[in-house]
Amino acid sequence: xxxxxxxxxxxxxxxxxxxxxxxxxxxxxxxxxxxxxxxxxxxxxxxxxxxxxxxxxxxxxxxxxxxxxxxxxxxxxxxxxxxxxxxxxxxxxxxxxxxxxxxxxxxxxxxxxxxxxxxxxxxxxxxxxxxxxxxxxxxxxxxxxxxxxxxxxxxxxxxxxxxxxxxxxxxxxxxxxxxxxxxxxxxxxxxxxxxxxxxxxxxxxxxxxxxxxxxxxxxxxxxxxxxxxxxxxxxxxxxxxxxxxxxxxxxxxxxxxxx
Amino acid sequence: xxxxxxxxxxxxxxxxxxxxxxxxxxxxxxxxxxxxxxxxxxxxxxxxxxxxxxxxxxxxxxxxxxxxxxxxxxxxxxxxxxxxxxxxxxxxxxxxxxxxxxxxxxxxxxxxxxxxxxxxxxxxxxxxxxxxxxxxxxxxxxxxxxxxxxxxxxxxxxxxxxxxxxxxxxxxxxxxxxxxxxxxxxxxxxxxxxxxxxxxxxxxxxxxxxxxxxxxxxxxxxxxxxxxxxxxxxxxxxxxxxxxxxxxxxxxxxxxxxxxxxxxxxxxxxxxxxxxxxxxxxxx
Numbered sequence: 051x052x053x054x055x056x057x058x059x060x061x062x063x064x065x066x067x068x069x070x071x072x073x074x075x076x077x078x079x080x081x082x083x084x085x086x087x088x089x090x091x092x093x094x095x096x097x098x099x100x101x102x103x104x105x106x107x108x109x110x111x112x113x114x115x116x117x118x119x120x121x122x123x124x125x126x127x128x129x130x131x132x133x134x135x136x137x138x139x140x141x142x143x144x145x146x147x148x149x150x151x152x153x154x155x156x157x158x159x160x161x162x163x164x165x166x167x168x169x170x171x172x173x174x175x176x177x178x179x180x181x182x183x184x185x186x187x188x189x190x191x192x193x194x195x196x197x198x199x200x201x202x203x204x205x206x207x208x209x210x211x212x213x214x215x216x217x218x219x220x221x222x223x224x225x226x227x228x229x230x231x232x233x234x235x236x237x238x239x240x241x242x243x244x245x246x247x248x249x250x251x252x253x254x255x256x257x258x259x260x261x262x263x264x265x266x267x268x269x270x271x272x273x274x275x276x277x278x279x280x281x282x283x284x285x286x287x288x289x290x291x292x293x294x295x296x297x298x299x300x301x302x303x304x305x306x307x308x309x
Numbered sequence: 310x311x312x313x314x315x316x317x318x319x320x321x322x323x324x325x326x327x328x329x330x331x332x333x334x335x336x337x338x339x340x341x342x343x344x345x346x347x348x349x350x351x352x353x354x355x356x357x358x359x360x361x362x363x364x365x366x367x368x369x370x371x372x373x374x375x376x377x378x379x380x381x382x383x384x385x386x387x388x389x390x391x392x393x394x395x396x397x398x399x400x401x402x403x404x405x406x407x408x409x410x411x412x413x414x415x416x417x418x419x420x421x422x423x424x425x426x427x428x429x430x431x432x433x434x435x436x437x438x439x440x441x442x443x444x445x446x447x448x449x450x451x452x453x454x455x456x457x458x459x460x461x462x463x464x465x466x467x468x469x470x471x472x473x474x475x476x477x478x479x480x481x482x483x484x485x486x487x488x489x490x491x492x493x494x495x496x497x498x499x500x501x502x503x504x505x506x507x508x509x510x511x512x513x514x515x516x517x518x519x520x521x522x523x524x525x526x527x528x529x530x531x532x533x534x535x536x537x538x539x540x541x542x543x544x545x546x547x548x549x550x551x552x553x554x555x556x557x558x559x560x561x562x563x564x565x566x567x568x569x570x571x572x573x574x575x576x577x578x579x580x581x582x583x584x585x586x587x588x589x590x591x592x593x
Contacts, residue, residue, distance in 0.1 A: 158497055
């Protein structure tokens with residue numbers, strides 16, 4: 051068993067370079083981050099700050115060019131059901147019903163049919179899609195698709211949920227409702243969440259810790275603990291103080307890029 | 310063989326289940342009337358130009374109709390062609406579907422491999438690209454040397470006709486699968502060759518079906534060439550035989566039967582496709 055003090059995710063001095071048209075672009079440089087089990091961590095930054103790259107390295111979709119990413123102390127060698135990913139564009143299988151999308155993971159891992167049926171039923175209920183169990187993705191709204199995508203990684207017993215701007219394509223009201231639902235799920239299941247966003251308010255509303263990242267080259271600037279009690283009031287003075295502080299920090303990058 | 314827009318447009322749209330029921334028979338009727346309008350005009354022109362002209366090289370429609378009845382059930386001319394239609398149709402059907410099945414058997418796995426595995430693409434794709442433009446007719450002499458006179462050559466030529474559309478569309482379908490779906494599958498625990506059955510095949514299915522439709526269409530197109538290989542039965546075989554005997558009305562009967570059989574088999578493939586692709590917003 052893992053020691054209680056061992057971080058579930060650890061990013062050690064991770065860098066990532068891509069070759070673009072013969073030139074080397076540094077997407078991420080010297081990133082260090084340690085995530086404890088059950089934490090909700092947001093990666094916040096403008097586009098090009100490497101937040102998605104960091105998330106994809108944690109998922110195992112990309113290998114770091116330098117440094118190491120570990121889960122429970124073991125180097126991450128590739129995608130694994132223990133780390134479920136929720137994409138902004140959903141990534142649902144269009145030929146499968148809601149039920150079969152959620153059952154895809156358990157089926158891939160060879161679970162018995164009866165168990166898959168029970169698991170799927172439980173998670174369909176959990177995300178409130180009972181009436182749409184047999185619908186196909188093209189018949190669902192964006193918010194419903196994202197609920198399926200979340201249920202799909204939870205049904206697969208993911209310990210860490212990696213979310214890449216999952217609510218970025220949704221309208222404001224749907225986004226707020228899904229944020230609430232996500233926090234509710236997180237509170238009930240003891241999941242660990244690593245959540246990428248460029249929206250300051252979203253990061254403060256959701257996270258235990260906000261990791262502020264800045265571009266060119268992409269790197270981690272600062273990590274802030276958000277000590278506000280939950281459920282957080284986005285209009286409270288304390289919330290606004292944090293928002294102002296993070297906003298100033300993010301805008302200082304813009305100044306530097308323009309200069 | 311070509312897409313029938315009238316049929317596609319009238320396909321049931323799942324997004325609009327509230328369409329009034331009474332409108333359906335009228336739409337069907339209208340569709341049938343529109344579809345038959347041009348054949349009817351052509352038949353009239355044909356009738357006007359050929360009927361009552363004894364020296365016409367093209368027989369009038371009534372004569373062709375009589376020949377078709379005689380070919381089907383006999384009792385009119387009672388010659389070598391009478392009541393042989395079913396035999397010829399069955400022979401051609403077995404070659405069309407046999408050759409088509411062989412083509413599916415080879416083209417589908419090859420297409421999946423070429424589309425998904427870069428080494429296979431580098432190894433096989435150039436060869437197929439060079440062989441593809443060679444017309445089936447050009448293969449006829451070689452086919453008869455390789456497979457002998459008779460049905461085996463016919464199967465081979467039909468196979469060739471159906472092979473490339475299926476291969477090309479399968480490759481296209483596989484290469485157009487959203488990369489995101491492979492990421493989604495692999496983070497859910499479906500990796501490597503398991504992705505062929507659970508991601509590649511279903512995601513490429515709309516394209517594969519287009520290939521199957523085109524392939525089956527080409528199988529009918531090449532059946533006459535395929536039956537120039539010295540087979541005694543088949544719609545292509547009677548067309549060639551009737552031509553030598555200057556029985557043009559039998560030639561036209563063969564053409565009509567091939568057209569109708571090809572049309573019906575396309576409708577069957579489309580119906581199967583609609584069931585399997587109900588999930589796809591552009592098919593369903």
